[in-house]
Amino acid sequence: MAKKRLILALTTSVFLSFTLACDRLFNLAGPSSITNSGFSTLPDWSPCVVIHTPGFNGAPELEKQMQLAGELKQAGRLTWVRFGGSFVNGDGLDYFHRARTMGFKIFGIIGLQDLEIYGWENAFDSIYRQYPADIWEIAGEISTGGGGAPGDNPLMTPEVFMLKFKRLYEHVRKNYPGVVLTSPPTFGSGSIGAVELERFLELGMLEMDIIIAVNVYSDHALSRYAAVFAKYGSQLANKRIWVTETGAYGPELQVDWVENFYPRLVNTFHPEMICWYALWVGDQEGGDNPFGLVTNINNGQPLVKRPLFKKLVGEE
Amino acid sequence: MKKIIFVIAIFLLASKCEAQTRLLGKIDATKGSVAEQEFKWYAVEAEVEKSFKKNKILLSGFAIGLRREATQTKRWDEGVYFTFRTFRKQSFFKKYPIEVIPSLTILWGSPGETLNRTSQERYGEFISYVNVFPLRNAEVPKFDIENAGLIYPELSVAVRKEFLKILSIEPVVGIRVIRFGIVEFDGLRAHYRTDMAVLPSVGLKVGLKIH
Numbered sequence: 001m002a003k004k005r006l007i008l009a010l011t012t013s014v015f016l017s018f019t020l021a022c023d024r025l026f027n028l029a030g031p032s033s034i035t036n037s038g039f040s041t042l043p044d045w046s047p048c049v050v051i052h053t054p055g056f057n058g059a060p061e062l063e064k065q066m067q068l069a070g071e072l073k074q075a076g077r078l079t080w081v082r083f084g085g086s087f088v089n090g091d092g093l094d095y096f097h098r099a100r101t102m103g104f105k106i107f108g109i110i111g112l113q114d115l116e117i118y119g120w121e122n123a124f125d126s127i128y129r130q131y132p133a134d135i136w137e138i139a140g141e142i143s144t145g146g147g148g149a150p151g152d153n154p155l156m157t158p159e160v161f162m163l164k165f166k167r168l169y170e171h172v173r174k175n176y177p178g179v180v181l182t183s184p185p186t187f188g189s190g191s192i193g194a195v196e197l198e199r200f201l202e203l204g205m206l207e208m209d210i211i212i213a214v215n216v217y218s219d220h221a222l223s224r225y226a227a228v229f230a231k232y233g234s235q236l237a238n239k240r241i242w243v244t245e246t247g248a249y250g251p252e253l254q255v256d257w258v259e260n261f262y263p264r265l266v267n268t269f270h271p272e273m274i275c276w277y278a279l280w281v282g283d284q285e286g287g288d289n290p291f292g293l294v295t296n297i298n299n300g301q302p303l304v305k306r307p308l309f310k311k312l313v314g315e316e
Numbered sequence: 317m318k319k320i321i322f323v324i325a326i327f328l329l330a331s332k333c334e335a336q337t338r339l340l341g342k343i344d345a346t347k348g349s350v351a352e353q354e355f356k357w358y359a360v361e362a363e364v365e366k367s368f369k370k371n372k373i374l375l376s377g378f379a380i381g382l383r384r385e386a387t388q389t390k391r392w393d394e395g396v397y398f399t400f401r402t403f404r405k406q407s408f409f410k411k412y413p414i415e416v417i418p419s420l421t422i423l424w425g426s427p428g429e430t431l432n433r434t435s436q437e438r439y440g441e442f443i444s445y446v447n448v449f450p451l452r453n454a455e456v457p458k459f460d461i462e463n464a465g466l467i468y469p470e471l472s473v474a475v476r477k478e479f480l481k482i483l484s485i486e487p488v489v490g491i492r493v494i495r496f497g498i499v500e501f502d503g504l505r506a507h508y509r510t511d512m513a514v515l516p517s518v519g520l521k522v523g524l525k526i527h
Contacts, residue, residue: 046439191460198461223394226429227464230449233497237506240441267432270447270499273439 042255042311044262046274047072048080048107049293050245052281053092060298065279066098068294068309073102075313082107082244082275086131088114088123096131107244107275108133112142112156112184120168128176137213137244138165139184143196158199169208181210185244188215194224198231206235211272215245216265226268241269247277247291254293254308336367337527340379344488344519350511351498353433353448359385361399365523376405376417383423385430397425397466405476414477417486421470426456431494447499451510468494474521484523491516 051069055061072078081099085092086108099106108131114123115138128136142156161184172179183205186193193214205212216222229236243265248257258276265274281288283299293309296302310316342361349355363381378401385395403419427450436445456465472490479485492515500507 195460219394223426223428224459224461224464226427226432226449227452227459227461230432230452230497231461231463233449233451233499234508237447237499237501237508264429264432266436267434268429268449270434270436270445270501271439272441272443 042258044266045077045258045312046243046262046271046276047076047078048082048273048275049078050082050084050275050278051095052084052278053095055094055298057094057098061280062094062098064297064303066095066102068279068305069099069104070102071313072309073104077312078104080105080107080273080275082137083109083133084278085109085111086127086133087111088118088126090130093130096133100132105135106133107135107137109137109140112139115139115164115168120164121171124168124172125175128179135180135182135211137182137185138168140213140244141187141193141215142184143192144187158196158203162200162203162205166204166208169210173209181208182213182242182244183210185213185215185242187221188217188245189221190218191220191224193221194228197225198228201228201232201235206232206239211240211242212236213242213244214269215277216243217246222261222264222268229268241271243269243271243274245275245277249288249290251290251306251308254306255311258308335369335377335527336525338365338367338484338523338525339363340365340381340521340523342381342488342519342521344490344517346492346515346517348513348515350433350448350496350513351446351500353435353446355431355433355515357385357395357430359383359395363399363401365401367405371404374404375402378402383425385427394426394428395430396428397423399423414475417474417476419470419472419474419490421472421490422467423470423492424454424467425465426459427452427466431496442503443501444503445499445501447501449497451495451497453495466494468492470517472517476521476523478525482525484521484525486521486523488519488521489517490519 049069049072051065069078069081081104083092083095083106086096096106096108110123110127114127118126142161169181172181183200186197197214214225216225246261246265248254262274265271276293277291280292280294280297283289283296289295293306295304295306305315307316340363342363343358344361345356345358347356361381361383363379365377365379367377368375381399381401383397383399399421401419401421403417405415405417407413407415431450433448434445436443450466452463452466454465454467455463459465470490470492472488474486474488476484476486493512494515495510495512498509498511
């Protein structure tokens with residue numbers, strides 16, 4: 001009986017020791033080998049952040065956000081700003097001009113709403129004339145309405161979208177040959193985004209000279225995208241890929257997200273850029289600002305820089 | 317997929333004859349490189365093994381099991397495989413008997429992104445990189461994406477030592493044979509190719525004879 005117990009104990013301890021040893025030795029995420037010249041300890045950080053564009057010159061939203069963007073730039077942590085929207089009516093234009101004077105590269109978004117209201121080619125012409133940007137995203141998360149309120153961003157199927165997008169693509173190629181367009185970023189949670197991306201590829205996106213854009217907010221979405229990218233591996237080989245949005249919901253999760261999820265994004269997509277969502281998403285309770293790098297921009301409270309922001313600018 | 321189920325069914329029927337049943341738990345580590353991209357990962361596996369009373373021409377039995385590679389997550393669509401193993405047992409040494417067990421295992425499941433690797437020095441346009449990913453070749457139910465799964469073989473040899481007639485312990489060495497897609501971008505153009513990778517693995521199994 002004693003011998004039996006001894007063997008059982010030995011077997012169990014060998015099993016547990018091996019498991020623990022494996023846990024220490026191996027990192028399942030298999031970090032990519034990104035190196036970065038920044039001085040913080042976040043080598044996988046990618047110098048792109050989404051900035052929403054409420055207010056005008058002089059308003060706290062613009063002034064404080066662009067000041068914070070400047071701090072990130074100063075620290076070598078921000079090259080690209082992806083602005084939340086650009087519109088036929090000129091909303092948010094001050095952000096674009098300010099970003100240009102600060103030396104940022106600009107990623108602009110033309111929403112589906114303006115495209116549908118004014119006509120795709122007209123809307124592009126109007127917005128392109130007004131806003132300075134280096135890359136133009138045409139709509140985004142079209143199957144889900146971008147998570148916004150109904151009507152904020154009309155829903156559209158990939159089939160309808162691609163018909164209109166191809167026409168716009170030809171219009172831009174003919175009239176603005178140097179302009180870089182991106183696909184509409186696909187939804188970042190669940191399987192919706194991957195299914196939609198595959199549909200876009202089937203409908204002819206691979207033949208277009210554009211950047212392929214994806215949003216990724218979850219393990220689940222990433223594993224589905226990995227399947228699509230493997231399936232179209234040879235055709236996507238020559239494509240530029242951007243992860244236009246990713247981020248963690250909760251200030252305490254943000255540093256870990258960059259350290260552990262960014263390498264997995266790189267492993268799967270070999271992206272040209274990964275954009276953090278977002279610098280700030282409003283101060284209201286229960287909103288999306290747990291994604292934000294800072295809080296208290298326009299509520300009169302003292303500004304709070306969250307741990308990831310502090311780490312990026314070397315304050316922590 | 318239907319073929320796999322058919323083969324398993326045949327073996328299950330064959331096992332109606334006198335057989336020995338054993339529950340096995342396994343942990344293993346796999347390491348190797350593809351296009352100079354390093355891979356190392358570990359997994360836990362549970363198996364039910366049926367041994368025939370007498371060896372068939374080539375086989376001594378079979379086992380079916382479940383394998384998890386992404387043990388850090390709670391998700392069941394990432395690095396998860398069903399396994400089907402056939403083996404041949406050969407006994408040695410009468411005084412301190414051991415069994416040498418060569419096996420062929422077929423793994424079928426979802427690799428998730430555990431087997432994806434990219435090496436690139438920094439972000440940006442015209443930055444060279446190497447991207448490696450498994451070539452998926454099988455359907456996975458309820459995965460939304462066609463052909464999102466992976467089937468691949470593993471060849472292994474275990475040495476089993478029994479204790480107290482019901483317990484067993486067996487170190488295992490093996491090789492996994494997985495086909496990968498490789499994209500090499502030199503800053504201007506991308507080159508795509510495929511490669512068959514042979515990735516060595518080592519592991520340890522503990523068993524409990526239940527019948």
